[in-house]
Amino acid sequence: MAEISMTVNGRKVTATVEDRTLLVHFLREHLGLTGTHVGCDTSQCGACVVHLDGKAVKSCTMLAAQASGSEVLTIEGLAQDGELHPVQAAFKEYHGLQCGFCTPGMIMAAVDIINRHPNGLDEKTVREELEGNICRCTGYHNIVKAILAASEAMRGRAAEAA
Template sequence: MTCVTMCINGEAVTEDIEDRTLLVDFLRVRRRLTGTHVGCDTSQCGACVVHVDGEAIKSCAMLAVQCEGREVTTIEGLAEGENLHAMQKAFHECHALQCGFCTPGMILSALDMVRRHGAALDEATIRHELEGNICRCTGYENIVKAIRQGAQEISA
């Protein structure tokens, strides 16, 4: 067991965990943050995307002990009370979800795109950046629209 301290969604957390514990399992099982999904266990689908120190990572491919002293943000950490984050609103307004399984990972990936590219995200860039996220329901038309709308609102 290793004692790990990290900040999750603005809250300091210290726990003893097995060295082999994946970040996704730590978040879902130990912290009960079930918005982070396990879709493939091979880092192919993007359902497990969270931010570590502001960058999108696939939490099924990272050990929780690697987050020692780091800042982790999950989908639960985006909204402020009942007020959705601009990207969450955009996904809702653009009907960019159906079953919702991929949505948390898509939103966190989208926010990383905005961080790196700003409001200038074009359709080709968004589609290229989404290659690591799989949606089995919506196609990607509304997801692309939502990311463009969210990027504009965030950058305004």
């Protein structure tokens, strides 16, 4: 058993878990944060993407104990004060989802992609960066449009703040 402590969506949590508990299972089963999905358990589909200390990680191949001492952000913590994050809003506006299974991981990956490319994105870069996230419904066209729109919106906000 391992005693773990981390900050999840801004809230400090402490728990005792089996050493082999994956981060995705800790989030879903221990904390009730079911927005992070289990798709493949092999790091292939991206449905389990969360942010660990500000970077996208696939939580299905990471032990909860490895995240101890870190800050974890899940899809549930992305919206602030009842307002959708710009990426969430863009996915809604541009119909970047259908069944919704991949959507939380796709959105968390998209936020990371946009954060790593503060000067903007092009379609080729978005498609390359999304290679680790699988969507079986939309064919990516609307997902890519949503990410490009969110990138522009976030650049606009940053320019206004500066």
